[in-house]
Amino acid sequence: MKKGKYTEKQFIEYLDRLLAGEEISLGDDVSDEVRSALELAKKMLAYRDEPSPAFRANLRDRLLRKLAEEEAAAPARREERRDWTAKLFPQSLVWRAATSAALVVLLVVIGAIWYAGRYGQMSAPAPAPPSPMLEGDYPVSLPSNIVPEHVAFMADTALSAKPGQAQVYEIQGVDITTESVTELGKRLGFSGEARFIDGGAKIAMFGGEGEDMRELIVWTASGAIEYGYVEPDKLYPPYTPGLPSQEEAELIAYDFLQQADLLPPGYEDFARVEDEAAVIAGGSYSVGERYAEETVQQAPAYWLVSFPYRVDDNWTTGPGSNIEVSIGDGGEVARLLWSWRQMTPRTTENIISQKQAYDALIQGEGSLDIPLNCEQVVVEDVQLKYWINPPSEKQDYAVPVYEFTGRCLDKSGRHIEDFTAWTEALSKAY
Amino acid sequence: MIEIPNMLQCCNGVMSREKTETDNNLAHHGVAASSFTALYEEHMTYVFRYINYRVGNRNEAEDLTSVVFEKALAAFHRYDRKKAAPQTWLLTIARNTVTDYFRKSSKRSSLPLESAVGIESADPSPQEETERREEYEQLRVCLATLAQREQEIISLKFGAELNNRQIASVLGLSENNVGTVLFRAVCKLRNCFKDWSNEKR
Numbered sequence: 040m041k042k043g044k045y046t047e048k049q050f051i052e053y054l055d056r057l058l059a060g061e062e063i064s065l066g067d068d069v070s071d072e073v074r075s076a077l078e079l080a081k082k083m084l085a086y087r088d089e090p091s092p093a094f095r096a097n098l099r100d101r102l103l104r105k106l107a108e109e110e111a112a113a114p115a116r117r118e119e120r121r122d123w124t125a126k127l128f129p130q131s132l133v134w135r136a137a138t139s140a141a142l143v144v145l146l147v148v149i150g151a152i153w154y155a156g157r158y159g160q161m162s163a164p165a166p167a168p169p170s171p172m173l174e175g176d177y178p179v180s181l182p183s184n185i186v187p188e189h190v191a192f193m194a195d196t197a198l199s200a201k202p203g204q205a206q207v208y209e210i211q212g213v214d215i216t217t218e219s220v221t222e223l224g225k226r227l228g229f230s231g232e233a234r235f236i237d238g239g240a241k242i243a244m245f246g247g248e249g250e251d252m253r254e255l256i257v258w259t260a261s262g263a264i265e266y267g268y269v270e271p272d273k274l275y276p277p278y279t280p281g282l283p284s285q286e287e288a289e290l291i292a293y294d295f296l297q298q299a300d301l302l303p304p305g306y307e308d309f310a311r312v313e314d315e316a317a318v319i320a321g322g323s324y325s326v327g328e329r330y331a332e333e334t335v336q337q338a339p340a341y342w343l344v345s346f347p348y349r350v351d352d353n354w355t356t357g358p359g360s361n362i363e364v365s366i367g368d369g370g371e372v373a374r375l376l377w378s379w380r381q382m383t384p385r386t387t388e389n390i391i392s393q394k395q396a397y398d399a400l401i402q403g404e405g406s407l408d409i410p411l412n413c414e415q416v417v418v419e420d421v422q423l424k425y426w427i428n429p430p431s432e433k434q435d436y437a438v439p440v441y442e443f444t445g446r447c448l449d450k451s452g453r454h455i456e457d458f459t460a461w462t463e464a465l466s467k468a469y
Numbered sequence: 470m471i472e473i474p475n476m477l478q479c480c481n482g483v484m485s486r487e488k489t490e491t492d493n494n495l496a497h498h499g500v501a502a503s504s505f506t507a508l509y510e511e512h513m514t515y516v517f518r519y520i521n522y523r524v525g526n527r528n529e530a531e532d533l534t535s536v537v538f539e540k541a542l543a544a545f546h547r548y549d550r551k552k553a554a555p556q557t558w559l560l561t562i563a564r565n566t567v568t569d570y571f572r573k574s575s576k577r578s579s580l581p582l583e584s585a586v587g588i589e590s591a592d593p594s595p596q597e598e599t600e601r602r603e604e605y606e607q608l609r610v611c612l613a614t615l616a617q618r619e620q621e622i623i624s625l626k627f628g629a630e631l632n633n634r635q636i637a638s639v640l641g642l643s644e645n646n647v648g649t650v651l652f653r654a655v656c657k658l659r660n661c662f663k664d665w666s667n668e669k670r
Binding site: 048055098103107 | 503504508509513514518519521522527529530534535538539553601604605606616618623625626627628630632633637638640641643648649651652655656658659662663
């Protein structure tokens with residue numbers, strides 16, 4: 040494992056134990072850097088403010104009073120409506136039935152007269168039934184928008200002003216059981232039975248011992264899979280790893296998915312996805328020029344093979360849009376992130392134009408998270424993609440979003456870091 | 470949507486319906502109130518600590534915590550536990566509230582002296598008390614020098630006590646990225662604090 044990554048991991052482990060209230064004793068393998076960082080962390084915890092008991096109690100009482108007032112207002116409003124209808128309609132059951140029947144007949148007659156007047160002399164077919172769902176019924180959980188004040192936006196790409204249409208997809212529910220995970224585990228070389236962990240959010244299997252211990256985790260909400268070695272040394276070996284060529288890594292990753300029966304439909308032929316699979320160097324820092332003085336460029340610790348994740352011909356985006364296999368030392372599969380979801384077309388909806396989406400982004404209606412010292416956002420590309428939630432979240436629909444990519448510049452025009460931003464694409468006007 | 474048992478049964482007349490509806494309102498109120506109270510009791514401290522780390526002022530942190538829970542109360546009937554864990558939901562509201570606060574007040578993390586008033590210590594001597602206050606104040610100074618994202622991650626970690634995966638989920642970052650930024654942010658704090666200690670000597 041690379042020293043920097045190992046140090047980070049060690050620090051996080053100790054910090055989480057501190058936060059859990061454990062008394063920690065640091066081992067001999069803990070560097071001075073981690074020790075001093077943990078000392079600082081202890082100070083941060085020691086000086087942590089707590090809400091005062093008076094504030095806690097007052098706020099609780101105020102909230103409960105408000106809740107009670109709102110609840111009391113609701114039946115009063117219903118009561119007013121009932122009083123009004125009671126005056127209009129008689130209370131006896133016989134009379135109520137007779138009045139209701141008369142009302143129904145009246146409505147049918149009015150409807151028939153209206154329909155004849157509206158369509159009687161028209162030869163055109165009846166209008167298409169309305170869209171089964173209204174806008175807003177397809178929520179998109181984009182990350183929060185965090186944009187410093189006084190940021191200037193510039194589009195360094197042509198933005199189409201033409202609105203269009205796009206498909207909304209229904210994501211099929213998954214039925215993840217300990218049996219299904221056990222079956223998957225067998226295909227990946229695990230033995231034994233899978234079991235629920237993390238309060239039922241995941242089903243997991245473990246196999247091997249020591250540094251060869253592997254885990255298989257399946258999220259019950261989405262069916263997303265995480266597989267790999269528990270100890271990070273397989274991804275970050277303390278020696279220079281013997282990596283296969285990038286082409287070989289791509290084939291190894293593909294074969295692994297095929298053997299685990301994890302190739303999405305349409306991906307059965309390697310030649311069809313070969314050109315779109317991306318291989319990047321894993322294990323070297325890439326955290327932008329903000330940290331340039333701390334960035335150390337090193338040889339890759341593993342190859343990260345990323346397979347295309349599309350819905351029909353459209354790309355997906357978001358934290359759950361991964362089919363990634365990491366190939367480490369000796370061509371071994373060290374990690375898998377797989378969050379593919381089965382979808383079927385549901386309906387076609389109107390979408391806003393790229394220009395409208397860009398305007399929305401400028402108005403703060405999108406999702407953009409950039410550093411505080413970013414003075415100018417330069418949008419270099421915009422694409423329509425489908426948003427996929429994190430593996431921990433169930434998602435009913437895949438909805439189109441506009442994805443903006445570009446650069447963030449500081450006040451002297453220096454490139455600070457790249458950014459990716461999103462805005463919703465569905466039109467609010469249909 | 471919070472699942473509230475539907476106690477409204479079949480109604481054979483106005484009187485019986487009224488009675489049942491009243492019962493239902495009471496039951497509805499009882500369930501909603503107890504659910505919200507449980508949510509409040511479990512998460513209020515974390516929300517307050519998160520906000521206090523962000524704004525660096527106890528009074529403003531209390532005001533903003535009130536705003537967060539008032540917003541949460543107003544949206545409670547729409548909250549769907551299946552879509553987001555309570556802490557994630559509340560902290561998303563808290564993040565937006567803090568962002569709005571910074572935007573409206575054109576402030577960033579502030580460092581008023583009175584923020585140290587609430588520090589408690591077991592019978593410290595006056596000198597120890599002064600040192601504690603100074604250290605506390607310096608930690609706030611150092612925290613305010615960090616980039617916004619670093620402050621955010623520090624606040625979610627130390628204030629809200631989220632694990633890296635949860636922070637990644639709240640911020641839309643990768644878990645690895647959270648770990649990297651967190652460690653570097655703590656190292657920056659350590660260096661800032663160390664510089665101050667050396668100068669003091």
